[in-house]
Amino acid sequence: MPLVRTVLGDLDPGELGRIDYHEHLFQISPLLVGDELDDEEATGAEAALLRTSGFAAMVDATPIGLGRNPAAMARISAHSGLNVVATSGAHSQEHYQSSSWMLDLSEGEMTARFITDLTTGMPACDRPSAAPAAQGPDGEPVRAGILKVGIGYWRISPFVRRVIAAVATAHCQTGSPVMVHLEHGSAAFEVLAVLATVGVPAESVVLAHVDRNPDPVLHAELAAAGAYLGYDGFARTREWPDTALLRCLREAADLGARDRLLIGGDVARRTRYTSYGGMPGLAYLGDRVVPRLEREAPADLVAALLVHNPARLLTFRQLADACPERKE
Numbered sequence: 616m617p618l619v620r621t622v623l624g625d626l627d628p629g630e631l632g633r634i635d636y637h638e639h640l641f642q643i644s645p646l647l648v649g650d651e652l653d654d655e656e657a658t659g660a661e662a663a664l665l666r667t668s669g670f671a672a673m674v675d676a677t678p679i680g681l682g683r684n685p686a687a688m689a690r691i692s693a694h695s696g697l698n699v700v701a702t703s704g705a706h707s708q709e710h711y712q713s714s715s716w717m718l719d720l721s722e723g724e725m726t727a728r729f730i731t732d733l734t735t736g737m738p739a740c741d742r743p744s745a746a747p748a749a750q751g752p753d754g755e756p757v758r759a760g761i762l763k764v765g766i767g768y769w770r771i772s773p774f775v776r777r778v779i780a781a782v783a784t785a786h787c788q789t790g791s792p793v794m795v796h797l798e799h800g801s802a803a804f805e806v807l808a809v810l811a812t813v814g815v816p817a818e819s820v821v822l823a824h825v826d827r828n829p830d831p832v833l834h835a836e837l838a839a840a841g842a843y844l845g846y847d848g849f850a851r852t853r854e855w856p857d858t859a860l861l862r863c864l865r866e867a868a869d870l871g872a873r874d875r876l877l878i879g880g881d882v883a884r885r886t887r888y889t890s891y892g893g894m895p896g897l898a899y900l901g902d903r904v905v906p907r908l909e910r911e912a913p914a915d916l917v918a919a920l921l922v923h924n925p926a927r928l929l930t931f932r933q934l935a936d937a938c939p940e941r942k943e
Contacts, residue, residue, distance in 0.1 A: 619929045620760030622689045622699045623751055632671030634925035635900055637823055637847045637879030640675045643682030644710045650884040659691040660890040661897050668901025672698035678705050678763045680717040685737040685749035685757040693752045700760040700929055703732035704782050707765035708774045716743040718774060725781035732759040733789045765796035766806050783813035790932040793820045800828025803837055817841030821928050829859055831866035838872035843928045847879035849904050850895045868916055877925050
């Protein structure tokens with residue numbers, strides 16, 4: 616049976632409703648000093664605002680070693696009614712301190728951690744040695760439902776290549792979907808090519824932040840290659856107005872990308888969460904962006920963006936299809 620793996624258990628993809636494909640409930644990074652998301656009560660209040668704004672599910676895109684709190688994610692999901700898909704894998708090297716134990720993990724050690732997160736359950740706290748498993752409100756394990764790797768600006772470092780290899784093995788053994796953080800939308804075709812050589816087809820991949828390079832022709836080409844495209848740069852008016860992203864999205868859809876487009880907020884900062892005293896908050900996507908989409912785009916495109924495309928991405932692949940022969 617097709618399934619999407621949430622922190623409270625597996626669901627049929629059709630049960631998810633509207634999905635915000637990219638947010639962070641908890642996150643601590645040396646690149647974001649002073650912007651930590653680490654307060655369960657405040658984060659829970661923010662999640663409730665996202666739910667009230669019209670979203671029934673979200674992906675928490677924080678991978679290993681950056682302040683994940685699986686048990687708290689499960690409690691927040693249960694309390695808010697917001698289905699949450701948690702993330703395994705690793706971010707780009709810059710998100711870890713130079714002394715971080717994550718940077719010392721071998722490919723095999725990474726692979727074992729990723730598979731455990733997806734199948735047995737995430738640890739209560741990420742640390743070098745084995746840690747007790749996180750438990751949900753009813754004592755059940757809290758499992759991840761997507762893998763992540765982050766690349767640099769036109770750069771795939773040796774560490775990231777190790778992560779990619781581990782993600783590929785975990786994908787092939789579990790059928791999990793894969794998220795790729797693109798720095799400023801760069802190197803999209805290049806990272807898809809690397810993933811393909813280790814057995815991850817583009818159809819299992821979402822390219823996060825592709826809209827940081829708002830090029831609808833490029834996006835249509837990436838979609839034609841099979842990849843999902845994550846638009847998550849809204850409310851960043853220093854770089855571009857929302858109009859620019861919505862126009863790019865609609866143009867990409869008209870060029871053939873309709874069934875590969877996703878939207879998210881990637882708010883990801885203490886200073887941008889209303890429950891921490893910032894703005895615009897997680898509800899911005901549902902309160903401000905979605906109504907514009909509903910006014911400006913055909914109803915079938917809105918349904919594809921919010922419901923059908925993210926549900927298809929998040930569905931675990933059948934294992935027979937998940938492990939194509941690797942290229943030498």
